[in-house]
Amino acid sequence: MERIFKFKYGLNSIDLKLPQSKLIKEIKGRQDHKNDLISLTKNALENPIESPKLSQIVKQGEKVTIVISDITRGWQKSNLFLPFIIGELEEAGIELADITILAAVGSHRFHSEAEKQTLIGEKYYGKVAFKDHNCHNKDELSYLGKTSFGTPVYFNRLAVESDRLILTGGIVFHDLAGFSGGRKSLLPGIAGYQTITKNHALSLADKRGEGLKKSVDSNHLVDNPVHLDMAEAAALVKVDFIFNVIPDGRGGIAAAVAGDLIAAHQSGCEITSRLFGIKMRQKAELVFASCGGYPKDINLYQASKALVNAAQLVQKGGYLILFAECKEGIGHPEVEDIIQNYNDNLAREDFLRRDFTISRYTGYLITTAIAEIKLILFSNIERKILSNTEIEVIRTKADLNKILTNRFKELPDFYSLPDAANTLPIFED
Structure with a gap:
């Protein structure tokens, strides 16, 4: 048949x-989820992992930067979850004029106006500032030090100098970092080009002809030098809150996590492994x-x-x-x-x-x-x-x-x- x-x-x-x-x-x-993204977003923001609620973190008058993924990660549906994050900031007294959306393009291209609108959504497009990260513009970067792997850490100055920094993104398997999401919004997302290349070069085996390190692979975190380097770099900047989604494989979202950078991301990685790590x-x-x-x-x-x-x-x-x-x-x-x-x-x-x-x-x-x-x-x-x-x-x-x-x-x-x-x-x- x-x-x-x-x-x-x-x-x-x-x-x-x-x-x-x-x-x-x-x-x-x-496919074991039953909730839509709106329900998942509300629940994640109401029940952050090892963190106070976002509205309890921010204070009136503070400048807030929200990092989002670029258009190639459109499956994350930032246009649907951003209104809830921004709405909670508004309820806490944050003015729209004090909020900037920073697109974590890494070393990718910048966005067209139509793409910006797609990422932000109609409700807040044109009402909050939008900026594409530029990994090559040293004037827009702040140097924060070196990791134990020797990686010089340059991050977007706007994010570093903001009163509050919120990272959003999605968690899937990643052949370099083990998993995307969490610290990847910083490196490579809003890192300097030198930082990105030095970090990613940790994937190469020690000896010529051996290609790539076996520990640098999807689903690998514990002994993965690319991930460990990213985590060290992320520790050099104060991240106040994260919100990450996990896709369902059908164009929708299976789960969402929010809260502490490390704890919420770890929870999201565990969900991803359970849903999409298929034993063969x-x-x-x-x-x-x-x-x-x-x-x-x-x-x-x-x-x-x-x-x-x-x-x-x-x-x-x-x-x-x-x-x-x-x-x-x-x-x-x-x-x-x-x-x-x-x-x-x-x-x-x-x-x-x-x-x-x-x-x-x-x-x-x-x-x-x-x-x-x-x-x-x-x-x-x-x-x-x-x-x-x-x-x-x-x-x-x-x-x-x-x-x-x-x-x-x-x-x-x-x-x-x-x-x-x-x-x-x-x-x-």
Whole structure:
């Protein structure tokens, strides 16, 4: 019997008719929530973790900076939860003129006016100040010292000098930091470029040819130097309150946590592991995966999160079919450079060790993730951009059906990952 499998692709979806009998497992997060984001937000703000309520922290006349994630993390739905945070500040006597929204763009691009409105929401757009963080402008940064890892800590001056600092964001698995959210709103979110690159370079193994440290991976915190460095850097600035959401894998929100930077974030990480850390025993010859649609597949840079997760399920020599629209292409010229202009991963590693940047790291991560498998990228990305790789770019279901027919006498057993960006296979020993 055949079944229709839906894979989100940009703002649409690709429907594939595949034999149900060949499906090993459809890997999804656990859908055990019943509340909408508004209910979750209210509950989290009413019951902060190891912290007073926000209204009990702030005082009339204080300047407040609220850090939010950039448009590539639009799934967090900041336009829906910000009104409750700002509303609580207003009730505590904070004037709108004393509130600034600071977008934690890290080293990403700035926002258009339309994107700013999308992030803030209609109620407060134009009524509170909005600023994009600029990691390259030293005049907008404050130096706070060095971590034990040798990372010079530069954070956005506005955030550092505010009377109150509130961090918002989302918690998912992260291939560098273990989990996103919490301290990541600071580093890389509102950090200086030198701080970001030094921190992320801690991912490289000590010896040439070994690539990346094994401890730097999704779901790893305890022995992860990238996370530990972030935590040390975060301790150098006073964070008064955080609010983080956890996605549900269907375009909604499964949970929300608020309160103390460390305690609330830890609680959110535990929820994420429980919902989206899927224990597995075997790999497969064929895996179909979607990033989860826009904005998770806005470009290859963002799609890399899903690619890395899904690739772990593919056996050596097997195939990963990844649905990623990538309407903005690669996402950064440095990603394209390290993918296209180096012939093997050792050469890419050498270049990364000489001149580490986050974008080059992402390009290197992509090529190492698929080193022993075959990637079929269903995408609008230009084929020539990836011509120096073995990645096959296709655009239509007809192209895909042709590949499946030509490569396999009979379709092998397969996994389906409809939201690979948020779902992490965890192999049991």
